[in-house]
Amino acid sequence: MQKLFTQNYLVNKFTSYILATAFLFIAILMGISIGTVSVPVFDILNIIGAEVFRFPPNEQINPMHSNIVMNIRLPRVLLAGLVGASLAIAGAAFQGLLRNPLADPYTLGVSSGASVGAVVTLFFGVSIPFVGMFTLPVLSILFAFLTIIIVLIFARRIDRGMKVETIILTGIIFSSFLGAFISLMIALTGDELRQIIGWLLGSVSMRGWDYIYIILPFFLVGTIILLLNGRELNAMSFGEERAQHIGVDVHKRKMMILIAGSILTGAAVAVSGTIGFVGLVIPHLTRLIWGPDHRHLLPLSILTGSGFLILADLVARTIISPTELPIGVITAIIGAPTFAIILMKRRNKGRG
Amino acid sequence: MLSVERVAGGYSSEPILKDISFEVRKGELFGILGPNGSGKTTLLNMLSGVLPFSSGNILLNDKPLKQYSAKELAKIIAVLPQHSSQAFSYTVKETVSLGRYAHQQGWFQTWSKQDEQIVQQVMEQTGVALFQDQDIQQLSGGERQRVFLAQALAQEPEILLLDEPTNHLDLSFQKELLDSLKRWTNERGLTVISIFHDLNLAGLYCDRLLLMENGSIHSNDTPNEVLREKRIQTVYKTNIQKHPHPRVPAPQLVLLPDVNEQNSNCTIDESLLAVTNEFIAIKTPSPLRTMSSGVVGAGTGWHQAFVNRHVDKNYNCDDHRQEMEDFLRKNGFEPSETVGMMTAVMMEDFCYRKFKEEGFSIFIVVTAGIGNAIDVSQSAHHSFELSPGTINTWVFVNGHLTEEAFIQCIMTATEAKVKAMQELEIKDKRTGTIATGTSTDSILIAATQEGHEHEFAGTITPLGKLIGNGVYECTIEAIMKSRKRLIS
Numbered sequence: 001m002q003k004l005f006t007q008n009y010l011v012n013k014f015t016s017y018i019l020a021t022a023f024l025f026i027a028i029l030m031g032i033s034i035g036t037v038s039v040p041v042f043d044i045l046n047i048i049g050a051e052v053f054r055f056p057p058n059e060q061i062n063p064m065h066s067n068i069v070m071n072i073r074l075p076r077v078l079l080a081g082l083v084g085a086s087l088a089i090a091g092a093a094f095q096g097l098l099r100n101p102l103a104d105p106y107t108l109g110v111s112s113g114a115s116v117g118a119v120v121t122l123f124f125g126v127s128i129p130f131v132g133m134f135t136l137p138v139l140s141i142l143f144a145f146l147t148i149i150i151v152l153i154f155a156r157r158i159d160r161g162m163k164v165e166t167i168i169l170t171g172i173i174f175s176s177f178l179g180a181f182i183s184l185m186i187a188l189t190g191d192e193l194r195q196i197i198g199w200l201l202g203s204v205s206m207r208g209w210d211y212i213y214i215i216l217p218f219f220l221v222g223t224i225i226l227l228l229n230g231r232e233l234n235a236m237s238f239g240e241e242r243a244q245h246i247g248v249d250v251h252k253r254k255m256m257i258l259i260a261g262s263i264l265t266g267a268a269v270a271v272s273g274t275i276g277f278v279g280l281v282i283p284h285l286t287r288l289i290w291g292p293d294h295r296h297l298l299p300l301s302i303l304t305g306s307g308f309l310i311l312a313d314l315v316a317r318t319i320i321s322p323t324e325l326p327i328g329v330i331t332a333i334i335g336a337p338t339f340a341i342i343l344m345k346r347r348n349k350g351r352g
Numbered sequence: 353m354l355s356v357e358r359v360a361g362g363y364s365s366e367p368i369l370k371d372i373s374f375e376v377r378k379g380e381l382f383g384i385l386g387p388n389g390s391g392k393t394t395l396l397n398m399l400s401g402v403l404p405f406s407s408g409n410i411l412l413n414d415k416p417l418k419q420y421s422a423k424e425l426a427k428i429i430a431v432l433p434q435h436s437s438q439a440f441s442y443t444v445k446e447t448v449s450l451g452r453y454a455h456q457q458g459w460f461q462t463w464s465k466q467d468e469q470i471v472q473q474v475m476e477q478t479g480v481a482l483f484q485d486q487d488i489q490q491l492s493g494g495e496r497q498r499v500f501l502a503q504a505l506a507q508e509p510e511i512l513l514l515d516e517p518t519n520h521l522d523l524s525f526q527k528e529l530l531d532s533l534k535r536w537t538n539e540r541g542l543t544v545i546s547i548f549h550d551l552n553l554a555g556l557y558c559d560r561l562l563l564m565e566n567g568s569i570h571s572n573d574t575p576n577e578v579l580r581e582k583r584i585q586t587v588y589k590t591n592i593q594k595h596p597h598p599r600v601p602a603p604q605l606v607l608l609p610d611v612n613e614q615n616s617n618c619t620i621d622e623s624l625l626a627v628t629n630e631f632i633a634i635k636t637p638s639p640l641r642t643m644s645s646g647v648v649g650a651g652t653g654w655h656q657a658f659v660n661r662h663v664d665k666n667y668n669c670d671d672h673r674q675e676m677e678d679f680l681r682k683n684g685f686e687p688s689e690t691v692g693m694m695t696a697v698m699m700e701d702f703c704y705r706k707f708k709e710e711g712f713s714i715f716i717v718v719t720a721g722i723g724n725a726i727d728v729s730q731s732a733h734h735s736f737e738l739s740p741g742t743i744n745t746w747v748f749v750n751g752h753l754t755e756e757a758f759i760q761c762i763m764t765a766t767e768a769k770v771k772a773m774q775e776l777e778i779k780d781k782r783t784g785t786i787a788t789g790t791s792t793d794s795i796l797i798a799a800t801q802e803g804h805e806h807e808f809a810g811t812i813t814p815l816g817k818l819i820g821n822g823v824y825e826c827t828i829e830a831i832m833k834s835r836k837r838l839i840s
Binding site: 235247293 | 397400401402421422423425426427429430431433436437438439440441442443446447450451453454456503504507
């Protein structure tokens, strides 16, 4: 009986990964295939096979298609995927750490903090020596980390129990405050205005391979740190004190998770601007479908988060083609109602 | 095992705990008591390593607590908190499995066969194995408490810390939990340190108690010593009284309500008497404190009805208590509120009288059959058989008696009865010597517990004098009556 259960359990886990991977794969293919010029799926596989894995190229492939896939669509889809994955896993980690399904980089003000860092970089034309093209993400990450620390300290000052509502309210206060800063800088700016606005709206278009190289190392570092803290997140979602009772070095682990979350959020914001609600909706849905165990929730969120943002970007650029919508519009249209539903459910449960 | 040396500290700059020192030995069930805000939970948080202390030292197995890593500590100390939050819907098994965290090693923390076995075992022990696949958010408070107990046990701790573990549990689970804790301390040498709100539970189960007051230790001793009336009254600033537990040698404390009991101002006398040819009964408007040896309602208690029932000489019943209860119920008496006796004497032959003294009065009812009279000093000549022929003595006191006075009432009344037998030269038929009573005599002392307070009831106290004289007179009269009937 026990064995049967364990087997079922493993089979369930295995299928969940298969399903999530299939979702991501289909999203990638759709993202590359659909657009003003439509590229057949088979051609995509051929092109990627030839360009990336150096398979013998297929003669019948249209060189224009090859150009579109390799220089426009593929980097765009990969960037959307990496941003989506970063935001989703960061959101899942923040939610576990704060025991709060409403926490995400956006509602906590971390995204705004990262934006300020990015805007400061663009506005003042800052360039940190030796860091070079990583100045933008490094400053974003730094500001993101400072923001989350300040938000948490502030929330704890207001309410030692760190209730859900307190943290969200604090996040919103800081978001507004930082938002004002950004507006101020935009008002004062002259030439860089277009660059900043375009970046602020949140988009993964026309970024090219450079941006993928920017986000990739941070994505890997942040993800690895978080994946190594799955069990600790499980423990901490029962409360920090409880986690300590069980044997988790709460102080150390909490800092690791906060830093990793900030790295992921900061890097995502640095390359794509503020895209809201991905970190909120994806972990929540993933948890609903496959359960709250962070050892699986985190990797599954990566898969579903990247797939989701690739599809969101696809909708953003095709829905009123040839005009492109900012991707943040799409995620907000899906995310804000989800946020409202979660909040309502929690309220009702509190009363019942 | 665990020793706390002059520990002080708290959450802010102002210390909650001051100069705390005590030791807990292996296998002890150690209770921490104290009023709200006395620092119990703060102390527990310091013992579990969650809250740092500002001065002093805590030694765990002779090593300072601060030198343990979180994981090392979790292998020795497990905690069952008072409240546990669960933001997400983990299953019971997932929750319990987290308890194995400290025992798993390496970066991948593989789940070993031993882990699985221990998790199954603790789920069995706490009775949560049945719903191991259910979502913890759907469980009741008591079930959830047991899940977290299982989680703590999965840590395989040497010391278990509990913060008011019986808080959300109903009566049967409270007992079950504490019985289990007690058993584990005995069988496996588990050390349990628990905060208790319920002084009686603490007194019943703990080996030692630590009583805290305003952040320092008031006393640290055996339950009997710590749960002293005066001590608890001062620390908890409330009116309580200590009583022995009826079954085990453990102190029990009862609250004394401040609400003014309305004095019913009733006096027990012949106006309350009801006589039929089946029984004599007295029903009082409010319950009386009683000490008696009836068939029903024996021992000490509070009773409102008193029934002396006539049964046939050949009355024989396997379960006379049950039969008596049925009889009482049939006649409109609630057995739990009634002291019931039996006699073969005819009901017409009873004797009652009221005796008055300044400030108090007593009312005595006696039925006396002496067919079975026995000299207590020669009772070795008698075989044990219950046969009717009984002197039943009821003494109602319109006054307030102490426990001491109750027992002295019984002594005084018995002596008066013996004297009456002597006076009438009632003989033990078998030995021919003067009898001291019959083999099945019963007595009831009942007091209204209002008005005049009697601390003693020895033979020369005012109450003793009244009882001695009263019982003597009534017994003589009752014996004469039943004798007359026998002769005629």
